[in-house]
Amino acid sequence: xxxxxxxxxxxxxDASKEEVLEGTLETGAQDGELDTQVEGEPASELEALQKxxxxxxxxxxxxxxxxxxxxxxxxxxxxxxxxxxxxAHKYSVEKLVNEFLPVKDSLxxxxxxxxTADVANMVEGMELTLKTFTTALEKCGVEILDPTGEKFNPExxxxxxxxxxxxxxxGMVIDVMQKGYLLKDRLIRPAMVIVSK
Numbered sequence: 001x002x003x004x005x006x007x008x009x010x011x012x013x014d015a016s017k018e019e020v021l022e023g024t025l026e027t028g029a030q031d032g033e034l035d036t037q038v039e040g041e042p043a044s045e046l047e048a049l050q051k052x053x054x055x056x057x058x059x060x061x062x063x064x065x066x067x068x069x070x071x072x073x074x075x076x077x078x079x080x081x082x083x084x085x086x087x088a089h090k091y092s093v094e095k096l097v098n099e100f101l102p103v104k105d106s107l108x109x110x111x112x113x114x115x116t117a118d119v120a121n122m123v124e125g126m127e128l129t130l131k132t133f134t135t136a137l138e139k140c141g142v143e144i145l146d147p148t149g150e151k152f153n154p155e156x157x158x159x160x161x162x163x164x165x166x167x168x169x170x171g172m173v174i175d176v177m178q179k180g181y182l183l184k185d186r187l188i189r190p191a192m193v194i195v196s197k
Contacts, residue, residue: 099136106132137181145180145191147173156180158190165196172196 106129114122134144145156152159152171160177168174173193180191 096140099139100133103129103133103136141184142188143182145182146176147180147191147193148176149173152193152195156182156187156190157193157195159195160192162195162197168196170197 106125110122110125110129113125117125137144147153147157150173152173157173157180163174165174172195173191174196175194176191177194178189178192181188
């Protein structure tokens with residue numbers, strides 16, 4: 001009986017093996033589809049990442065070009081500024097020289113005229129030269145300080161001496177021994193003055 005049942009058991013075992021095997025093959029086919037899908041996804045992701053990398057590299061190259069251009073422009077601006085400053089220092093007195101040339105011309109004419117001119121003409125020539133010189137100073141931004149009759153200002157005046165004066169109140173400038181000069185609000189030389197006590 002055991003022998004007769006054996007082939008039946010073997011047959012049923014073989015049949016179940018076949019069923020299991022068929023099921024495994026079907027499952028394997030389904031898994032293969034899944035594997036293909038899984039493998040396909042990384043490929044498309046890889047392509048997307050590759051495109052992103054190319055885009056980032058292109059953008060980085062553009063930014064590098066922009067940075068190089070900006071640096072070159074900055075260098076050019078710096079070089080121009082240095083050149084402008086050097087030029088300003090070199091030719092800063094050009095305006096002053098142009099204003100003083102007429103004064104020199106006037107003095108030369110006065111010296112030539114001194115040989116034949118009388119004293120009155122000499123005085124007139126010197127007055128004209130002084131006027132030309134004063135105009136030149138004013139054009140350069142120089143202001144003359146002549147504080148006669150003004151209140152003493154220690155920022156612009158230098159007291160040489162103090163004198164008692166009954167007609168003038170204390171602290172007033174009685175006389176100017178030497179005029180002072182301002183250059184655009186900066187004191188170049190204080191006026192030397194006599195002040196009342």
